[in-house]
Amino acid sequence: MVSVRGLHKWFGPLHVLKDIDLTVAAGEVVVVVGPSGSGKSTLCRCLNRLEAIGQGSVEIDGQPLPAEGRALARLRADVGMVFQSFNLFGHKTVLDNITLGPTRVRRISRAEARQQAMTLLERVGIADKADHYPAQLSGGQQQRAAIARALAMRPKVLLFDEPTSALDPEMVNEVLDVMVSLAAEGMTMIVVTHEMGFARRAADRVVFMDDGRIVESGAPDDFFAAPRTERARDFLSKILQH
């Protein structure tokens, strides 16, 4: 579903992604972990080309990423993204946040888009908030609305960039539960997160990044129990201490 080959990315002189190879099969859930600044966000952003690629190739469902314009916009619609800071549209109700893409990009009717949005809101447990504005919702509710907005495009892949890092602790689980159920339903997901519980429950594979490289990759239980590289051991000892 996602195929990354020899991907490099530079910000000016800064070499942020170094020769990344990553293949994610349909229905697979890959969790990406690694220290801050290791390039996890940049990798996510290269997958839907919010960042231009320096060198190498990214294919989504067999299609190489177009450079710019309408073709790129169309491809982005197939790659959903959930951000750390939710990024809901502040002037639109939750319902209108969700129907914007389907009506403007997929060109389905308003009535159909609303119906579909309500179904999604029920699924993420905030149907009663449909007519609220983002600022009237808690962080956890906003993030669930953002997940519904991404799902409304019927994406082939969903990218999550630290979806629970901006949440108060008591709201983390309501978002993770939604993600776990998506994983169980067979959604293809790439998730940057430090929630090891989620990785154990839902991930097929954990990918460990450090300094712009994929250093290690394996099944969650193997990775957490017996990391093969020194750097992964070091990283895990730091985050598991707490």
Next chain:
Amino acid sequence: MDALTAHLSELGHGLVTTVELTVVTTVGAMLLGIIVATLRIAPVPLLRAIGTAYVEVLQNLPLLALLVLFVFALPTIGISFPLFTSAAIVIAAYEGAYLAEAIRAGINTVGVGQAEAARAIGLTFGQSLRHVILPQGLRAVIQPIGNICIALLMNTSLAAAVGVVELTQAANNVNLLEAQPIAVFTGAGLAYMLLALIIGQVTGLLERRLAIVR
């Protein structure tokens, strides 16, 4: 007072011309302002450069000089418009530069996160401007836009210098006949104040109506 009542029709025509010039110019300047602000945030460097050049040039020339140039210099190379049209084009172009800057400030209040979320659901640059960025960016700067519109209203009086008989020119003409400057120009001044007050009220109303829930 007699000087005013005796010439109500001339002054009334002047007032109507001022209002027409203000409305036409405001609409034109808003459109230009949105276009130029959009150019300044466009993903293409050349477009950004054009937007910046536009603002820099028009903000750094006196409006009166632009009016004189347009009305008296362009005809010498064979380009001429009716006086009212010329004045409207020049004032709209000039105020458009100021509106572009205000609108750009508004756009900057909309986080990059929302712009990225808009692109991530597959909206094109134009669609994300129209449905996400501009609706919020414009709402954030309704007050400054209102102030620029009031400045625009006052600046329409410069059209008098190139022969448009708007309110200031009409008052001037009446004064030449009646030699009662205090009555005539106080009357005209009150009319400008009233118009400015109306713009201010409309601005306030829009701001309350369109406020984003926070």
